Amino acid sequence: MEISVKINGEEHRQEVEPRTLLVHFLRDQIGLTGTNIGCDTSSCGACTVHVNGESVKSCTMFAVQADGEEVLTIEGLASNGELHPMQEAFRQCHALQCGYCTPGMVMASVSLIQENPNPTEAEVREGLEGNLCRCTGYHNIVKAVMEVAK
């Protein structure tokens, strides 16, 4: 069926198989490969994007459910060549190594701070529980999020 989705500010009208997951639509049909797939149980959060401003694991919804909605991916987060404060904080704090969890982790972190602008460290850790990282031990990720919250 045909769907129309606004992705990173740009309107996309495309034919999709009803069973296509949003993450596959973004990666394979739109060509936005910044969003990664890390698991098959909606556990890892590597595919986290924003749908209408809220963070969503894009493997948990079908592309057709995004019909008429606005999607923001890592590729759309920086504006006019300026890193988003969360991207900048990740860079300054060395909060990424292999980079695989990073797009999802950044998108989840942006959402976390929008919902709770002054979190405690425990709240940040709790809030990012659904985004897994194998490289950083989360130390610098938590640090980066706390930096943005300051």
Place this chain on the structure above:
Amino acid sequence: MSIMGTRVLRKEDPKFLTEGATYTADVRDPRLEGAAHVHFVRSTFAHAKITSIDISDAASMPGVLGICTADDIPEDVGTVPAAVPLFPPSMMNRPLLATGTARFVGEPVVAVVAETPTQAADAADMVFVDYEPLPVAIDIEDANADNNIIFDDVGTNTAVDFAMMGMATGIGEEDIFADCDVVVKQRIINHKTAPAPLEGRSVACVWEGEKLIIWLSSQAPHGFKGALPGVYEGIDCQVICPDVGGGFGQKIGGTPEELIMPHLSRVYNRPMRWTETRTENFIGIGHGRAQVQYATIGGSSDGEIQSYRLEVIGDSGAYCGLGAFLPFFTHIMAAGVYKIPKIETAAKSVVTNTAPVLAYRGAGRPEATAAIERAIDIFAAECGLSAVEVRRKNLIPADAFPYTTPHGTEYDSGAYETSLDKALEAADYQALLAEQAARRERGDRIQLGIGVSVYVEITGGPAPGGAEFARVHITPEGKAQIFSGAFSHGQSHATTFAMVAADQLGMSIDDIEVVQGDTDKVPEGTGTFASRSLQFGGSAVYDSSREVANQAREIAAKLLEADAEDVVLDTSTGAFHVQGTPAVSKSWADVAAAAANDGVTLQHEGSHNANCSYPFGAHVVVAEVDTETGEVTVPKIVTCDDSGTILNPNIIEGQRHGGIAQGIAQALTEEFVYDEDGNPVTSNFADYGFISAAELPSFTLVPLETPTPNNPLGAKGIGESGAIGSTPALQSAVVNALSHLGIRHIDIPLSPERVWSAISDS
């Protein structure tokens, strides 16, 4: 000021943060247009004869291009090349698809090729394989008893007895514990864990005439290129590893699913892609650790250790890959940081009906540390002494280096007591002891435990050492390109190798490009594993940078109309000038242009050979144990890890953080579990206790720099240290929290059930 030792931000990050890295599944090379996709049908039995395979329904499914079983693989396609040629051939020469017999759940049996990944997966569901179940060997000790034999032609499940190969001391006639006042023995389980890089395996390949171009997610592009001719004799190939989403030891060699791809691409005459699911990564490729150990320790009642014996049975899984070799590393590092007069080791590997065991962050060395640290704790408890003081009493002193253990391992440098002191001080050990005493006095439900470990490991591979390639090339514009045989999959070589060259060439790191992960661009290489890259690969960059600087001085001398001997390169500015007259100088751009004009290429390449290094450190972990539920929480982790000279503190700390988290994970939440029939129980992220941010505290890192004399950078490996010290420290902390109940040992992972049971049984 030198760039060395400074917190340079990563060159990798702007791309990774704004558009994402380019992993194999993201590669959109035009040569891969119209690629077909592979899906594997995997064994659902741990051990079974394959009696028939019915592909008729699957073959007629939409989009299916073909179906490949073991019978369809021609004879000139070989088996998986042995990682280490030490084992019986049938155990080591694993077929690309299960042939006649399936030996673990998850072993690929059939490859289905279709136009899209979903069509391939749908068709794979319609392949019917008939199995005739065979008796299984799942548990290590059960397999070791040879109750059920997995390879009939070998006649035993033992793949290797290292003592018989001269790779362990063996148990001597003389009783080394005869003179000891106190002797304790403990059985220790070091369970299976999943490396679980966030990116699993992924391959894309295409034939251009007789040449194979293959993209894959690997830690060692040249290693994979070296493996291919073992399967395809005389193959001409280019291996390209784009960005890789972590490895942790899992992506060192070639696996059957990866190695069969060139065959499928050739037969179906299409570019071919395969990207595994998380479940395939969990059940299909293998796990780390997997040992049962018996540690015996003896000494005087005042805490002086006289003798130590470590007996190891390593699980190699169903086929002998690198994992089957790792008990040898455990033997090498058995003595830990202690001066022990008598040491005996016995080590063997046995096959089981589980996924092949592989290298995982530390690979054989964490197991050695886990054993000796547990043994010290239990010995101290038996003597009625503080485990910290028993450690201190037996540490190899700082003036003893280089130090050779009684069983022949030569440590380069160390300051073990310093690391222990620093870690204890940063943890405020005395205050922790007071808090622990107060909680015990009050009979608090939440008891406090303090765990300490001191470790040493070998990095760079088995002794004596290793080599890595680098070429440094100056472009006609006066910028530098580094072609490295090491390969970053998160370790930041684009930044750190540029720093090494920048320091020697006097260039900005922005003018230095690091080229890696392409076997056509980099003529030789080894890869990144065993914490080897900076010490070998970085040293190779250092060597070649210096040589190139010398070549450039010759050109600069001509421009300056001076003798080359009198010309210096000011590495703070990148300017060449005559000694003493910096006002008249030539830049890299001037020199490169002159060289190009003269038809001279400013370039040097070579391999740097170096001895292994022995990083060390001390970890203090605090555990809180709920004595009613057995739940463990970890409020504090302090580590003092020495990795020699520090190049970039950010990168070093990041490596430590990741290692610590994985080590804590093994002790606390992560275990890859098979049931008694060999069915994987924890085969995805929903069932496996992959550690999250919520289970960890922030870490306190104490710096320590003891340069190694073994390479010009003074650098030791740091990739694995965190995972080596933290596991036994947490285990020790939990036991320590419950020691007043008479508990001396609880195996890991320290699940609430296991801890609660230990409390209940006490």
